[in-house]
Amino acid sequence: MSIGTPRPLPVGGTVRRLAGELWSAVFAADEYAATETVLAALDSGVDPETVLLDVIAPVQGRVGEEWAANRLSVAQEHAATAINERAVAALARHPAARTVPTRGRITVACVDGEWHALPARLLAEVLTLRGWHVDHLGAQVPAPHLIAHLHRTDSDAVALSSSIATRLPAAHAAITACQAVGVPVLVGGAAFGSDGRYAFLLDADAWAPDARSAADRLALGPLPRPRPDHQQLDDLPHLVDQEYTLVTRNSTSLVRTVFAALEDAFPALRTYSEPQRERTAEDLAHIVEFLATALYLGDEDLFAGFLTWTAGILTARGVPAHSLTPALSLLTRELKDFPRAVRVLEHGAAALVPSLGPDTPAPVPADLSTAESPS
Missing domain, CATH: 3.40.50.280 (Cobalamin-binding domain)
Structure with a gap:
């Protein structure tokens, strides 16, 4: 076989079976079973590129989906990714992959x-x-x-x-x-x-x-x-207004101000444990970071997409999506002199409405510390 000319793909059933076997090994955190699955596929003549892109890559995609659905913890997600990385390393050392x-x-x-x-x-x-x-x-x-x-x-x-x-x-x-x-x-x-x-x-x-x-x-x-x-x-002509630069430069103080305002508006926040407080501050920092990125790109939909994704992550973990709205309101208040930022925040808040349901109670910032991030 000449380099760059892959062998014909095996039948779809073979790929699905291999992906299923690899997923079972990854889910069980069994590194040896995972690498054995990959090496056995190569030994049987499956093309290395097929194993990489049609077996390992889809399994890694499923790892992310299972984390988002709260069926894998962050630790499990990290372990699964590490096992897939080792499987790739094992493949790279196999004679079939030598070029x-x-x-x-x-x-x-x-x-x-x-x-x-x-x-x-x-x-x-x-x-x-x-x-x-x-x-x-x-x-x-x-x-x-x-x-x-x-x-x-x-x-x-x-x-x-x-x-x-x-x-x-x-x-x-x-x-x-x-x-x-x-x-x-x-x-x-x-x-x-x-x-x-x-x-x-x-x-x-x-x-x-x-x-x-x-x-x-x-x-x-x-x-x-x-x-x-x-x-x-x-x-990027929209950067002339300096909103991205100013929001980024002042992101730490902005998060601190919004967190303090949340405590004033919702005293229950003061009863949070230190890890819960740190986690909530991190969540606010993520919101500000995505806001800044939307300002950099001039794309309101990017921020809205992040919020709706986050709402889905929170819902899967039993945290009401409306817990996001107080922070958006306070950020809008703090950035009232930044017209593009206000538009981005308002667009994001509007995008959240379908996630809130018709009988949404008054927004109270829930403990977001259950919404672990895989990053």
Whole structure:
């Protein structure tokens, strides 16, 4: 078999059976059973790329879905992810996955602050299987470190991964920095939108919805070298109003002020334990961070989507969705002189209405500490 020409996919039933076996092992936190499932599939002739993208990747997606539905704890989610990562490592060492580079060089990295490294690892392994020389830099790579690496190597392109939308300002900085040294950037991951809208907004050179599509795009030919007049960080005209900068710069004091106002409005908050207070402050910080990102991108729907997702997470954990509304009201009050921020907050509050139900009681901030984050 020539490199880059995968064997025919096994019948769907085989893939489903393998994914079911891997899920059972992952759910049971059985690393040995997981790696044995992967290695046995390779021994039986299943193509390594199929195992990576049609077995391991869907199982990892299910891990996230089960966490969101409150059927996996954060600890279980972390353990499951670690087992999948070990399964990928076992696959990479199998004789069926050994390849000799015959193509160019690709640098694969996660955006600064992005800890969800498995999607980038899957892409790195697929590109390796297809004959690329791959430099996989792993999770949360600061832009200066990425650029230093590019100066030391001769990469044909950078593949940049991000799963969390709040990392998009950092992604923009990395994209611009890579383009400034003449290296094109392909981006992917949930953060860039299911349709790639934020990839195009931030002027990435290419976008792919998944690892297979990214590898296919790179196989078509080299990405175009960045234009001399590539987009600069201040080329998003809505940032002229400085709302993003001011909200970001003052986020800590904003969270502190809103938390104090919540205590004044709802004295029951003062009875929270210290871990509950810390967790509530973290929740407020997440809200402010997504608000700032929506301001950066000029996209009210991003913030609304975050709120409705959060409402679903809370509901799955027995926390009423209306516990979000007091914080939104207080943030709106504190940011009354920021018209774009107010519009984003009001749009988000309106998007929450279907989640609240027709007989929603007066909003009281519930203990949000049960809404653990997997990040």
